[in-house]
Amino acid sequence: MTSGHESDRTTEKIMEATYQALCEHGYPATSISKIADEFEKSKSLLYYHYEDKEELLTDFLRYLLDQLEAELAPAEGKNPTERLVAILDRLCPREVNDEGMHFRRALLEIRTQAPYREAYQEQFERSDDLILGEITDAIEDGIDGGVFRAVDAQQTAEFIYSTVHGTIELGVTLEDTTIFDRNRAMIDEYIDSHLRSSS
């Protein structure tokens, strides 16, 4: 109704088109023109908004991060284990379909380019800080509440986050989605045996 709403709606459509293009073509082959092909509005609008692919993709990463932030926020009312499970379910679900696999592969491709592109790097650092912070908070919460052992929360969070990345990396690059289910069982077991207080 207002131009602000209209502009939000346009942004959303651009982000959806970017998502589709990434799933379909992967990062290296995704161009503004390929994204425009997925965009139902005028292509000139897209070119008007963004100078190059990097600018658009940076906005896309920012958009994803805002979504993740909004999704993780309600977890703060949950108990520590539920919080950990919520993050793991979001990042590394037991079942991943083809679209989910292609999208995660594209994200990994963008991540490998981050060291060459400061704008990407900034977004990945923000998202890693957000996720590591959330895992660390959940663990500290559990330690404070006596449900988790007094482990090094930050180091344990980093380790769990690494297992998530490794699982996704092996799954999407070898195109084997069955690893998600197997490794989630191992991560859950790790949380149970390494974190859960025996008292």
Place this chain on the structure above:
Amino acid sequence: MTSGHESDRTTEKIMEATYQALCEHGYPATSISKIADEFEKSKSLLYYHYEDKEELLTDFLRYLLDQLEAELAPAEGKNPTERLVAILDRLCPREVNDEGMHFRRALLEIRTQAPYREAYQEQFERSDDLILGEITDAIEDGIDGGVFRAVDAQQTAEFIYSTVHGTIELGVTLEDTTIFDRNRAMIDEYIDSHLRSSS
């Protein structure tokens, strides 16, 4: 002396030049011409041997894999824990310098391209099979010898291998080598608490 030796020597020089180019430019920017710049012999020799970048890189992956195979072989005489440590030290050492980081980043970049290029995919599948096989063997060896608990060797191997991949991915994409040392401590602790038999 023989033409066979001469040809081996040339192959080695080409592989060294490829390694240097990858460390310096990363995978996307590495071209046959950039590799030729690192090659002391005639450039035409390189173009004579390889039709395109993909062909050369496939040979490079094969060369790395042969080296890895030769390096892991002597581990078969060691005890199960030493075998695991040897693999971890090789893939995910506690300290990684800039060159090691740049090279691992280039390898990750090539890995993300594997789903689009069958020749790469084949090499990564072979190398994952080799490494997972070695970790699984070491764990089974430990179970048979009573030093490890009767865990699911294959699933545990896959989990450990995933933590290695996740560690390298986070380290090289965020350009933070300190994670190698921290995560290795966590992996070692995991092996100790999850695998080591308490009897």
